[in-house]
Amino acid sequence: MAKKKPGKQTYIDWFRMMMLIRRFEEKSAQMYGQNKIRGFCHLYIGQEAVAGGLMSAMEDGDKVITAYRDHGHALAMGIDPGAVMAELFGRVDGCSKGKGGSMHMFSKAHNFLGGHGIVGGQIPLGAGIALAEQYKGTKNVCFCFMGDGAVRQGSLHETFNMAMLWKLPVVFICENNNYAMGTSVERTTNVLDIYKMACAYDMPSEQVDGMSCEAVHEALERTADLARKGEGPTFLELKTYRYKGHSMSDPAKYRTKEELENYKKVDPIEVTRKEIIKKKWMTEKALDELEEEIEAEVAKAVEFADNSPFPEPDELYKDVYMEDYPFIVE
Amino acid sequence: MARELQIREALREAMNEEMRADENIFLIGEEVAEYNGAYKVSQGMLEEFGEKRVIDTPIAELGFAGISVGAAMNGLRPIVEFMTFNFSLVAIDQVINSAAKMNSMSGGEFFCPMVFRGPTGSAGQLGAQHSQNFENWYANCPGLKVVVLSNAYNAKGLLKSAIRDNDPVIFMESEQMYGLKHEVPEEEYLIPLGQANIQKSGEDVTIVSFGKMMRVCEEAVVALAEKGIDAELIDLQTVRPIDYKTIADSIIKTNRCIIVEEAWPLASISSEISYMMSQMVFDHLDAPIKRVTTRDVPLPYAPTLVDAFLPNVERIVQAVDAVMYR
Numbered sequence: 001m002a003k004k005k006p007g008k009q010t011y012i013d014w015f016r017m018m019m020l021i022r023r024f025e026e027k028s029a030q031m032y033g034q035n036k037i038r039g040f041c042h043l044y045i046g047q048e049a050v051a052g053g054l055m056s057a058m059e060d061g062d063k064v065i066t067a068y069r070d071h072g073h074a075l076a077m078g079i080d081p082g083a084v085m086a087e088l089f090g091r092v093d094g095c096s097k098g099k100g101g102s103m104h105m106f107s108k109a110h111n112f113l114g115g116h117g118i119v120g121g122q123i124p125l126g127a128g129i130a131l132a133e134q135y136k137g138t139k140n141v142c143f144c145f146m147g148d149g150a151v152r153q154g155s156l157h158e159t160f161n162m163a164m165l166w167k168l169p170v171v172f173i174c175e176n177n178n179y180a181m182g183t184s185v186e187r188t189t190n191v192l193d194i195y196k197m198a199c200a201y202d203m204p205s206e207q208v209d210g211m212s213c214e215a216v217h218e219a220l221e222r223t224a225d226l227a228r229k230g231e232g233p234t235f236l237e238l239k240t241y242r243y244k245g246h247s248m249s250d251p252a253k254y255r256t257k258e259e260l261e262n263y264k265k266v267d268p269i270e271v272t273r274k275e276i277i278k279k280k281w282m283t284e285k286a287l288d289e290l291e292e293e294i295e296a297e298v299a300k301a302v303e304f305a306d307n308s309p310f311p312e313p314d315e316l317y318k319d320v321y322m323e324d325y326p327f328i329v330e
Numbered sequence: 331m332a333r334e335l336q337i338r339e340a341l342r343e344a345m346n347e348e349m350r351a352d353e354n355i356f357l358i359g360e361e362v363a364e365y366n367g368a369y370k371v372s373q374g375m376l377e378e379f380g381e382k383r384v385i386d387t388p389i390a391e392l393g394f395a396g397i398s399v400g401a402a403m404n405g406l407r408p409i410v411e412f413m414t415f416n417f418s419l420v421a422i423d424q425v426i427n428s429a430a431k432m433n434s435m436s437g438g439e440f441f442c443p444m445v446f447r448g449p450t451g452s453a454g455q456l457g458a459q460h461s462q463n464f465e466n467w468y469a470n471c472p473g474l475k476v477v478v479l480s481n482a483y484n485a486k487g488l489l490k491s492a493i494r495d496n497d498p499v500i501f502m503e504s505e506q507m508y509g510l511k512h513e514v515p516e517e518e519y520l521i522p523l524g525q526a527n528i529q530k531s532g533e534d535v536t537i538v539s540f541g542k543m544m545r546v547c548e549e550a551v552v553a554l555a556e557k558g559i560d561a562e563l564i565d566l567q568t569v570r571p572i573d574y575k576t577i578a579d580s581i582i583k584t585n586r587c588i589i590v591e592e593a594w595p596l597a598s599i600s601s602e603i604s605y606m607m608s609q610m611v612f613d614h615l616d617a618p619i620k621r622v623t624t625r626d627v628p629l630p631y632a633p634t635l636v637d638a639f640l641p642n643v644e645r646i647v648q649a650v651d652a653v654m655y656r
Contacts, residue, residue, distance in 0.1 A: 121396065125399055128397035128398055321475075
């Protein structure tokens with residue numbers, strides 16, 4: 001059954017969330033340059049429509065898991081930008097207490113089961129999260145995100161097979177930004193349409209415009225409904241693009257300027273802004289004001305992170321075991 | 331009241347009792363349900379608990395280990411059976427990178443209350459790929475606990491504790507021991523993780539071991555007694571954490587120690603204990619600690635080579651003689 005087409009409020013929410021992610025990530029890059037953020041840091045700029053569509057498609061209690069390019073998902077799940085920025089800064093008020101960093105954002109309260117650093121490692125985890133929902137008899141689903149690099153891992157095949165066998169309530173979502181670090185999809189496979197990989201397991205699958213919130217929202221909502229009804233998993237390939245390199249250390253010399261510029265022409269934030277203005281849902285001036293509000297929110301997030309202390313050294317031995325543990329100390 | 335149970339029956343009883351008490355516990359693995367377990371540990375469990383809670387998997391250790399970790403993150407308490415820990419190597423990414431790390435890297439937001447269990451070590455002429463011990467590999471990794479049973483009594487008591495533990499526990503058994511019978515009380519009991527058991531007290535030398543090697547050590551203790559040597563025999567039961575204090579206290583009494591381990595020597599549990607004892611009780615030692623491990627090679631098939639590979643009574647007695655300067 002088709003749900004109501006997203007209207008004014010949804011479009012404004014999308015614009016707001018995507019703009020928040022964009023400005024947050026631009027700020028992250030700046031903070032990385034100032035050495036306030038260290039380690040690996042993978043930005044989400046360009047892929048914001050995926051987070052937007054996720055935010056509007058999910059229902060209360062649904063779970064989300066993804067890989068290490070996780071700032072956008074964390075924000076879309078409603079984690080406070082200050083807690084995400086503090087995590088990037090390695091501070092105690094970070095959503096993982098400064099113990100995770102860029103790649104390992106988590107929040108139980110927001111049903112965000114993390115940012116995972118081993119490519120493809122989160123795919124079976126996502127199916128297991130769904131197994132727990134099925135076991136407990138809820139109507140919730142797990143949205144399990146991965147990149148186009150992760151689909152080459154064996155974990156995908158083992159998981160797809162069991163998820164179909166057991167009709168697990170999970171939507172597998174490949175954010176195909178066309179580059180596994182510096183290696184293009186064409187250089188990793190003969191099967192260029194990633195969604196077809198599900199065919200081996202008779203899993204329904206389709207390709208979706210990952211630059212469109214509306215397309216992402218529609219696909220996620222519809223396939224999640226199938227999963228809620230006990231009809232099992234779907235595999236979605238969202239065609240998207242990252243504007244920046246794989247991580248902060250990657251100048252992205254493996255692709256052309258033209259390719260990047262072509263994607264920027266369908267920038268999801270610009271497209272959504274134009275739609276809102278065209279439909280007269282908000283004026284250009286009001287959108288500019290909203291943008292300023294978001295910039296202030298990001299500035300506040302940085303201030304919050306700056307004011308949060310680093311963990312004390314005795315935190316080292318906490319959160320490793322659930323009870324007291326006799327660590328070897330020398 | 332005590333009765334005799336096979337180790338496989340003791341393990342089954344532990345799982346059955348815990349599963350009756352907590353609906354969030356389930357058993358998952360290859361051949362655990364319809365086939366009643368590759369080694370019949372889970373016999374009858376499908377019938378009692380149904381297919382929701384006793385789950386057969388395809389041969390996909392990485393996949394079902396990861397699925398179980400995800401289920402544990404989301405409120406369930408899986409018991410994952412590996413047909414042998416040799417096969418756990420294709421799943422080790424999920425054990426080390428997911429289960430062992432989740433609590434720490436999420437800053438305590440998520441944890442993984444689960445057990446990975448199955449047989450470890452050699453079991454006759456099974457060839458190189460089916461005859462390995464990875465106790466020390468898993469014991470090396472913070473976030474895990476590692477248990478190795480040695481009889482039906484500790485099989486049950488340790489497994490019940492492992493299932494109730496809120497951290498991921500590696501629980502190691504032995505194909506060659508499932509049929510062995512020992513006394514097991516009728517009434518409920520738990521054996522805490524992290525505590526060694528002084529199986530036999532003695533005055534002259536401390537023998538530390540665990541798992542299947544305990545059987546060989548017991549024989550060696552008898553052989554030593556015939557030579558007039560009164561050995562103390564310690565069963566570690568848990569190799570992460572290790573109960574160093576029980577070993578150290580024993581050495582303070584006997585002043586001599588050997589360690590018997592079915593594993594390759596480099597960076598083994600025995601190396602670790604030797605280091606810690608040199609720190610804790612160096613002044614009490616009358617001789618350098620010696621160890622008896624498997625030979626430092628892959629285990630070949632031929633029976634003569636299996637015999638040459640494994641620790642045996644003769645090598646244990648020789649090691650004791652060496653630390654006693656006899």
